[in-house]
Amino acid sequence: MFEQFKNWFESRHDYAKDWKERTGGKVIGYFCTYVPEEILYAADVLPVRCLGGHEPQDVTEPHIFGMFCPFCRDVLAQGLKDKFDYLDGITISQSCLHLRQAYTSWDMHKPVEFSYYLPMPHHVQSLASRPFLRSELVKFKEAVEKWTGKTLTDADLDRGIEIVNTNRRLLKQIFELRKADVPPLTGLEAMYLVLSSQMTDKREHNKALKELLDQLPGRKVEREIGERLMILGSENDDVPFTEMVEDVCGATFVIDDHCTGTRYFWNEVIPKEDRLQAIADRYVDRVPCPTKDWPKRLRVDHIKNLVEEYRVQGVIVVQQKFCDPHELDIPAIQQSLKDIDVPTLFLEFDVTAPLGPFRIRVEAFLEMMRQDDLF
Numbered sequence: 001m002f003e004q005f006k007n008w009f010e011s012r013h014d015y016a017k018d019w020k021e022r023t024g025g026k027v028i029g030y031f032c033t034y035v036p037e038e039i040l041y042a043a044d045v046l047p048v049r050c051l052g053g054h055e056p057q058d059v060t061e062p063h064i065f066g067m068f069c070p071f072c073r074d075v076l077a078q079g080l081k082d083k084f085d086y087l088d089g090i091t092i093s094q095s096c097l098h099l100r101q102a103y104t105s106w107d108m109h110k111p112v113e114f115s116y117y118l119p120m121p122h123h124v125q126s127l128a129s130r131p132f133l134r135s136e137l138v139k140f141k142e143a144v145e146k147w148t149g150k151t152l153t154d155a156d157l158d159r160g161i162e163i164v165n166t167n168r169r170l171l172k173q174i175f176e177l178r179k180a181d182v183p184p185l186t187g188l189e190a191m192y193l194v195l196s197s198q199m200t201d202k203r204e205h206n207k208a209l210k211e212l213l214d215q216l217p218g219r220k221v222e223r224e225i226g227e228r229l230m231i232l233g234s235e236n237d238d239v240p241f242t243e244m245v246e247d248v249c250g251a252t253f254v255i256d257d258h259c260t261g262t263r264y265f266w267n268e269v270i271p272k273e274d275r276l277q278a279i280a281d282r283y284v285d286r287v288p289c290p291t292k293d294w295p296k297r298l299r300v301d302h303i304k305n306l307v308e309e310y311r312v313q314g315v316i317v318v319q320q321k322f323c324d325p326h327e328l329d330i331p332a333i334q335q336s337l338k339d340i341d342v343p344t345l346f347l348e349f350d351v352t353a354p355l356g357p358f359r360i361r362v363e364a365f366l367e368m369m370r371q372d373d374l375f
Helices: 002-010 012-023 038-044 068-080 098-107 129-148 154-179 187-197 204-217 241-247 275-285 299-309 326-337 355-374
Strands: 027-030 046-049 089-093 115-118 230-232 254-257 314-320 342-347
Touching: 002 012, 002 068, 002 204, 012 046, 012 098, 027 068, 038 046, 038 129, 038 254, 068 098, 089 098, 098 115, 115 129, 115 241, 154 204, 154 254, 154 275, 187 204, 187 230, 187 254, 204 254, 230 299, 230 326, 241 326, 241 355, 254 299, 299 326, 314 326, 326 342, 342 355
Parallel strands: 027 046, 027 089, 089 115, 230 254, 230 314, 314 342
Antiparallel strands: none
16 A cells, blocks of 8 residues: 555655656755745646755765765765766755765765755744745746746646645645544555655656555554653654564554654645745745744644644654754753653664664663653
8 A cells, every 4th residue: 555655755756857857847855844845746847855865985085074964965965976877956945064065065075957056034923034934936937937947837836736726735634634543554654655755756656646545544553552652853764763662662643743744745825816925835834944933932732732632642852963054942841741751762764774772872871761650
């Protein structure tokens, strides 16, 4: 049932190359989920999320500091090692300093025919953020039009919005099923759904999601659910870690909050006559990344709502090593969860997760939760 999504994720480079051959279209790599995919789909360009390979490497040291987060160094390594040699373009929407440097180094040393830096406002709570972002989307749209040779009409933008919105809607409907006493999918399976959606043609992905949605309500997961966990924090596409927590430690991730999870798809574009303003509003209003969650921490209430709705018993908080935005964000989130008596476990990730030590810490965390339940 989930094999297609797993294959799409694991064979993402082969998929993109095949897509180019089948369609004759252009493929663009994007570094941050604040990139407006709606405009790219309107132009019939395939957006592919640039993720790391979780393999030790020694090629990034001349380009970015070793104290930059391992995710950014891993992403840059994939570019320098030509793992994304099929890309026609790359783009980033203003993100953290570390990821911006990875993009800049990639652009400098592995140039492609199109590159675009989109100045997404960090201060999204400012009244100026919406008109500012709309004005930047006008420039982005014009640059994409020049690159592809295609003028994007309102009908094209409507089509792009609908493709991406449909994907968000279907993913959210499936994630709603995880609220059940016995969720019909594991956290690992949910992970494959979201990761694959960031690197395959959403029209194909939507079709597969609809078929899955028809089958899931009657599915029985052949395993004990164990403790209901949430995972939140830095970017996380670490399949072995998720698999270890569920298959070895016996818990189940029922929800998440990170940029390769729910933050990517949780909010839709609300249609307006001004299409670019509608897109801008969505990215201003979406569940914020820590780089944009200030001066008020709006994400804290969102996380607490997820904890309540999904009946989360414990939270694993993950941080990519040296991730400055999350280092500032995590203490406040842990305190807010402590205030509502939800235990947390903090883990610091690197390019490869130390599964042995992490297993010991997760098992101790789960045992602590079980002891607390006895008293």
